[in-house]
Amino acid sequence: MNVSHHPEPALLLDYATGTLADPFALIVATHMALCPACRREVAALEAVGGALLEQAPEAGEADVDQGAFERMMSRVEALPPEPAIAPLPAIDTATARIPRPLRDRLPASLDNLPWRRQGPVETVFLPCDLPGHRVRVLRIAAGRGVPRHTHRGTELTLVLQGSFSDETGHYLRGDMECANPELDHRPVADPGEACVCLAVTSAPLRLTGTLGRLIDPFLDI
Amino acid sequence: MFDGGGNSDLGGPCLDAVQGFMAAGDSPGREAPVASHEDDLLAVARQRDREAFRRLFTHFTPRLRSFLRRLRTPEATLDDLVQEVMTSVWRRANSFDPAKASASTWIFTIARNRRIDLARRKRPEVDLDDPATLHEEADGEPLPDEQASHGQMALLLRDAIASLPADQSEIVGLAYQRDMSHSEIASELDLPLGTVKSRLRLAIVKLRTAMEGLD
Ligand SMILES: [Zn+2]
Numbered sequence: 001m002n003v004s005h006h007p008e009p010a011l012l013l014d015y016a017t018g019t020l021a022d023p024f025a026l027i028v029a030t031h032m033a034l035c036p037a038c039r040r041e042v043a044a045l046e047a048v049g050g051a052l053l054e055q056a057p058e059a060g061e062a063d064v065d066q067g068a069f070e071r072m073m074s075r076v077e078a079l080p081p082e083p084a085i086a087p088l089p090a091i092d093t094a095t096a097r098i099p100r101p102l103r104d105r106l107p108a109s110l111d112n113l114p115w116r117r118q119g120p121v122e123t124v125f126l127p128c129d130l131p132g133h134r135v136r137v138l139r140i141a142a143g144r145g146v147p148r149h150t151h152r153g154t155e156l157t158l159v160l161q162g163s164f165s166d167e168t169g170h171y172l173r174g175d176m177e178c179a180n181p182e183l184d185h186r187p188v189a190d191p192g193e194a195c196v197c198l199a200v201t202s203a204p205l206r207l208t209g210t211l212g213r214l215i216d217p218f219l220d221i
Numbered sequence: 222m223f224d225g226g227g228n229s230d231l232g233g234p235c236l237d238a239v240q241g242f243m244a245a246g247d248s249p250g251r252e253a254p255v256a257s258h259e260d261d262l263l264a265v266a267r268q269r270d271r272e273a274f275r276r277l278f279t280h281f282t283p284r285l286r287s288f289l290r291r292l293r294t295p296e297a298t299l300d301d302l303v304q305e306v307m308t309s310v311w312r313r314a315n316s317f318d319p320a321k322a323s324a325s326t327w328i329f330t331i332a333r334n335r336r337i338d339l340a341r342r343k344r345p346e347v348d349l350d351d352p353a354t355l356h357e358e359a360d361g362e363p364l365p366d367e368q369a370s371h372g373q374m375a376l377l378l379r380d381a382i383a384s385l386p387a388d389q390s391e392i393v394g395l396a397y398q399r400d401m402s403h404s405e406i407a408s409e410l411d412l413p414l415g416t417v418k419s420r421l422r423l424a425i426v427k428l429r430t431a432m433e434g435l436d
Contacts, residue, residue, distance in 0.1 A: 010403045010418045013425065018333040019402040022342060029345035036357040039347060043321065047371075048428055049333065050326025051378040052397050056284040056291075064279045068304075072278075073271065076308050099353040101345035174355065 003035040003174035007156070012038060016045035023128050023135045023200045026101060027156050027176070030198060033099030034174030098160055102198055106137075110196070113137065120144030120189075133202050140164065140195045145188035153203030155179040157187070162195035164188060258324035259317075259371070266314035278307055281328055289332065291398040302339070306332045323371040336400075374432050381431030389424035396421060 014020035015028045032038045095109040115122035120141040128135040157177045166185040189195035264270035285303045337344045395406045407414045
């Protein structure tokens with residue numbers, strides 16, 4: 001099973017240079033955990049950074065002060081060893097399939113998250129520092145759909161479990177859909193298994209179906 | 222659209238400096254054989270070899286200083302930051318994998334992550350040992366020549382960077398050396414975001430092609 005829908009190149013570059021803001025870095029890193037191709041791409045972009053560091057001009061820099069080296073070494077050798085990396089806590093199978101960049105931020109296992117249910121869709125919001133943006137985990141019941149909607153900003157959706165389809169294609173585990181304000185879509189989970197996704201939005205969604213227009217003001221998805 | 226956040230306090234433009242920076246890679250007399258840095262890092266990891274580390278310190282400290290100065294690191298904290306990066310190089314050398322990256326690439330990622338730490342941002346990273354992480358068949362098994370080829374790749378990259386057209390090298394400089402996201406570059410250069418994205422994409426495709434041009 002190969003991932004076929006990837007983040008746009010600009011996201012990978014901003015991730016590699018370190019300028020990508022957190023909720024986007026979170027979804028890109030979680031995608032990368034499921035996508036060796038994007039890991040290779042980011043490694044190549046980091047190599048560009050390495051080449052630029054290697055080329056950084058030394059002109060105008062004072063000669064390396066060997067005294068500074070000795071002072072640094074005596075300080076460094078007195079430091080306590082780096083703390084060991086905490087072992088992964090024991091978790092259930094479904095939660096264990098959520099890659100770490102995201103799993104580390106879940107307040108509980110998948111089944112014990114404080115889901116808010118609205119029809120066939122359950123939602124959990126995760127903390128997000130970036131003004132105007134929202135990060136949430138969605139669980140769509142098997143064979144059921146999210147209400148038809150467009151976007152006031154960008155919506156990135158990453159499939160973590162199950163799969164869904166909409167007007168633009170079929171999205172399996174690891175696939176990322178990037179929806180912009182032009183897209184009017186109705187994602188439907190494939191039958192058989194609930195579809196769990198991570199979604200990052202830069203502005204609220206706008207429901208467009210007949211029913212959606214009626215309930216839009218109340219529905220916080 | 223994908224705003225980097227946290228970098229809105231830009232100083233005035235210093236594109237000349239960035240271009241000068243890109244061009245400086247072309248000046249003569251700069252490099253020692255690239256492979257030896259990888260050997261030195263491995264010696265630090267395996268034997269805590271102080272002399273190997275001294276060579277790395279001598280080579281990378283001035284480069285880190287000028288690299289980080291471009292990244293708007295305040296002069297007062299520049300030395301501390303360089304020392305912290307080199308401290309991490311010493312302490313974490315055992316996580317350096319020559320099959321995955323050259324020494325300068327690995328040190329670039331340490332400097333990048335340290336700067337993200339200082340901004341009190343948490344960088345989400347892939348954990349390759351996480352059972353949820355998907356691997357391809359050959360993932361993690363370097364091709365026989367891969368380790369040796371990182372030095373070669375760095376040379377090819379250097380030439381490819383030097384031969385980028387001016388508009389592309391300017392924009393690569395802003396992305397890597399001024400720490401600007403695509404949307405920040407767009408406002409700095411007063412260009413549409415789409416133009417910035419496609420120009421950067423063109424540049425990156427060229428560099429990628431150069432990196433893959435190994436036989
Ligand atoms: Zn990908």
